[in-house]
Amino acid sequence: xxxxxxxxxxxxxxxxxxxxxxxxxxxxxxxxxxxxxxxxxxxxxxxxxxxxxxxxxxxxxxxxxxxxxxxxxxxxxxxxxxxxxxxxxxxxxxxxxxxxxxxxxxxxxxxxxxxxxxxxxxxxxxxxxxxxxxxxxxxxxxxxxxxxxxxxxxxxxxxxxxxxxxxxxxxxxxxxxxxxxxxxxxxxxxxxxxxxxxxxxxxxxxxxxxxxxxxxxxxxxxxxxxxxxxxxxxxxxxxxxxxxx
Amino acid sequence: xxxxxxxxxxxxxxxxxxxxxxxxxxxxxxxxxxxxxxxxxxxxxxxxxxxxxxxxxxxxxxxxxxxxxxxxxxxxxxxxxxxxxxxxxxxxxxxxxxxxxxxxxxxxxxxxxxxxxxxxxxxxxxxxxxxxxxxxxxxxxxxxxxxxxxxxxxxxxxxxxxxxxxxxxxxxxxxxxxxxxxxxxxxxxxxxxxxxxxxxxxxxxxxxxxxxxxxxxxxxxxxxxxxxxxxxxxxxx
Numbered sequence: 001x002x003x004x005x006x007x008x009x010x011x012x013x014x015x016x017x018x019x020x021x022x023x024x025x026x027x028x029x030x031x032x033x034x035x036x037x038x039x040x041x042x043x044x045x046x047x048x049x050x051x052x053x054x055x056x057x058x059x060x061x062x063x064x065x066x067x068x069x070x071x072x073x074x075x076x077x078x079x080x081x082x083x084x085x086x087x088x089x090x091x092x093x094x095x096x097x098x099x100x101x102x103x104x105x106x107x108x109x110x111x112x113x114x115x116x117x118x119x120x121x122x123x124x125x126x127x128x129x130x131x132x133x134x135x136x137x138x139x140x141x142x143x144x145x146x147x148x149x150x151x152x153x154x155x156x157x158x159x160x161x162x163x164x165x166x167x168x169x170x171x172x173x174x175x176x177x178x179x180x181x182x183x184x185x186x187x188x189x190x191x192x193x194x195x196x197x198x199x200x201x202x203x204x205x206x207x208x209x210x211x212x213x214x215x216x217x218x219x220x221x222x223x224x225x226x227x228x229x230x231x232x233x234x235x236x237x238x239x240x241x242x243x244x245x
Numbered sequence: 246x247x248x249x250x251x252x253x254x255x256x257x258x259x260x261x262x263x264x265x266x267x268x269x270x271x272x273x274x275x276x277x278x279x280x281x282x283x284x285x286x287x288x289x290x291x292x293x294x295x296x297x298x299x300x301x302x303x304x305x306x307x308x309x310x311x312x313x314x315x316x317x318x319x320x321x322x323x324x325x326x327x328x329x330x331x332x333x334x335x336x337x338x339x340x341x342x343x344x345x346x347x348x349x350x351x352x353x354x355x356x357x358x359x360x361x362x363x364x365x366x367x368x369x370x371x372x373x374x375x376x377x378x379x380x381x382x383x384x385x386x387x388x389x390x391x392x393x394x395x396x397x398x399x400x401x402x403x404x405x406x407x408x409x410x411x412x413x414x415x416x417x418x419x420x421x422x423x424x425x426x427x428x429x430x431x432x433x434x435x436x437x438x439x440x441x442x443x444x445x446x447x448x449x450x451x452x453x454x455x456x457x458x459x460x461x462x463x464x465x466x467x468x469x470x471x472x473x474x475x476x477x478x479x480x481x482x
Contacts, residue, residue, distance in 0.1 A: 050321070054332075058307055066258050067335045067381055068307060075328035082322030112258025120377040124324060 001119045002101065002127035002189075009089030009221075010214060011126055013100040015182065016134035017175050018156065019141035019148075020196045021203070025134065026098050028204050029211065033094055034228060039221040041088050041229040043080050045099030051076035062154055066111035069155070073104055074121050081125065084231040089126070092221035093229065101125050102133075102185055110177035111161060129214050132207060133186060136196035138179055142172050249343075253380015256339065266346035267470060268383060270357040271463075273391035274434050275412040276402040277452050278459065282391070283355050285460050286467070290351055295471070298345040300337050301355035307336040323368040330361045331378055338383060346383075351471070358382050359445060363437035367417070367430070387470050389463055390438060390447035395428055397453045402427075 005011060012029070014022040026042075033040040046055070055072055058064050064072075085095050101122035108118045136144075146152070146168060154160070157167045158174025185191055192210060194203055249261040271279050271286075283299055290297045321329070345352050358379040365375050393401075402408055408423045410416070414430030415423060442449055450462045 050325075054307065063307065063340075065256075065335070065339045067256060067339065068332050071328055071332040071335055072307075075325055075332060078322065078324040078328050082324055083320075114254035114257050114380075117254035117377065117380055120374060121328075123374060124371075 001123055002125050003123070005089070005126045005129060007086075007089040007126070008092040010094045010130075010218060011085075011089060011097070011128040012094065012130045012132070012211060012214070013097040013102075013128045014132045014134060015099060015102045015106075015191065016136070016196060017138075017141050017178050017182065019144035020134040020136045021144075021200065022132070022134040022196070023098050024200060025132070025194075025203055025207055026096055028200075029207055030096050032208065033096075033211075034223075034226060037223055037226055038094050038215075039092070039223040039229060040094045040096060041084065041231075043085055043095060043097045045097075045103055046073065046076055048076045048079040051079055059153075059155060062160065064155065064160065066108065066113050066160075069111065069160075070104060070108040070113050070118055071121070073108075077101070077104075077122070078124070086126075088229065088231075092219075094215075094220060097128075100128065100131070102131065102182070102189065102191070105185060106178045106181035109181050110158070110174060127189070130210055131189060131191045132210070133182060133191040133193050134196040134203075135182070135193050138172065138176050140197060141175060141179075145171070250384045251380065252382050252384060253377060255381060255383075259339075261343060262347070264343070264346040265349040266352060267387070268342065268346060268352045268354065268385040269467060269470070270354045270359075270385045270388045271391065272356055272359050272388060272438070272447065273393065273452060274398060274431050274438070276398045276405070277391045277393045278401065278456060279355050279391060281456050282460060282463060283353050285456070286353055286463060289460075289464065290353075290467075296348075296350045297353060298341070298350045299353040299355065300341050307332060323365070323370055327361070327365050327368075327370055327375065327378075331358075334358055334361070334379070335381055338381065342383070354385070357385065357388070359388075359438070359441050359447075362441065363434050366437055367414070367433050387466055388445060388447045389466065390442055390449045391452035391459065392435075392438070392449050393452040395431055395435070398431060399424075399427065 012026075014026045016022040030040055030042050046052070051072060055076070058068070058072070085097070089095055104118055104122060105115070109115050152167050152171050157171035158177075159167060159170050161170070161174065163173040164170040182191075186193055194206060196203065247263055247265075249255070249264050271283060273279055280301075287297045287299060342352050342354070362372070362375050362379070366372050399408075402412075408427050410423070413423045413427035414433075415426050417426070417430065419429050420426035438447075441447065448466055450459060452459055
């Protein structure tokens with residue numbers, strides 16, 4: 001469903017439910033790659049400025065349907081894809097993405113859209129060189145999120161599905177459905193599973209050993225000053241630390 | 246239309262049930278006089294006692310601001326633009342068109358997704374991708390395609406609202422002035438419509454004539470459709 005990588009660059013993505021620790025891991029990886037002298041670029045799910053203005057209004061009015069929610073998130077991805085991710089991969093950059101098409105395949109299908117339909121919608125995207133799936137049991141993720149955050153948001157808790165009137169209960173049921181979709185994708189797309197219950201340092205060690213293998217013999221775009229890449233297009237996302245979208 | 250039928254995936258998470266209303270689509274290129282006809286048809290149908298709802302592309306509140314923003318800045322890529330149109334379409338379909346059909350309205354749609362497919366395929370968007378994306382679309386009861394020649398489109402626009410940037414496909418950089426670009430661009434759009442006319446079973450109406458003459462032509466299949474409510478009508482493929 002996703003195209004093979006036909007560019008000079010490398011695409012590394014992380015996936016997992018909210019509270020799986022994936023953002024922490026990709027942030028550590030990103031800094032490590034920059035220190036090692038690579039040209040690396042970080043892109044975050046749901047971060048295109050243009051699409052954000054639209055989704056903010058709809059989120060406030062709670063007027064999304066599962067289909068419009070799905071299409072607008074793909075528009076956000078397409079905007080980042082066309083303006084930064086794809087051109088930078090072509091230039092030979094290592095692009096790191098916190099969440100990728102698999103987030104849509106998991107969340108939108110959990111919301112009830114047709115699995116084939118949403119896979120077709122993202123079929124312009126490239127299959128990553130490394131797709132790391134941080135798996136944690138549902139209760140661990142729920143404890144991390146509800147402990148760290150004062151309140152859950154309407155859509156992140158899946159309140160639009162009417163699973164429960166209680167937001168915490170709805171969140172847990174919705175995340176359970178998403179987890180189920182992720183588990184199915186492990187074999188469908190060959191996602192690399194990483195145990196998100198292990199200590200951060202131990203996980204990072206594993207992540208780096210996987211990435212080292214992928215980068216064997218890779219030269220890529222030079223980065224003489226060891227600086228991060230920022231795309232000065234107003235639509236492109238900027239690196240931001242932690243947190244899920 | 247009784248049971249809802251879709252081109253593809255539809256909306257699996259919602260039970261749509263029966264749709265006693267009728268969905269009538271008016272398609273055609275920019276400047277062909279669609280909105281004039283929608284206005285005339287609406288007045289006529291209401292006079293006949295039908296409840297009418299009309300809708301058009303990019304009229305959804307969800308995406309209107311984003312699309313305007315994008316058009317003013319010209320910074321959106323073709324895929325992003327295409328997805329914005331699709332979000333707008335889905336929003337109107339779920340929140341306006343389907344509820345109106347459920348309530349037994351005659352829905353007059355000023356364009357449908359066929360226009361978007363035409364503009365997308367010219368911008369090198371994969372046709373299969375677009376078609377699958379619009380698998381959410383309900384099959385209309387009637388698709389009326391108003392077909393006009395380029396000279397009559399130019400006449401109408403020059404004496405009307407003028408030739409604009411987007412309707413002339415200036416974003417494609419195929420010509421250095423808006424007139425040449427319009428002629429080439431609308432020629433390509435017409436080719437796309439001709440291809441789709443067969444695929445989607447359009448009923449083609451000659452729009453190179455006066456509004457009154459076109460109106461009379463449009464009324465015939467609509468009357469037929471509305472009077473055959475109880476018998477099995479000819480559904481577009």
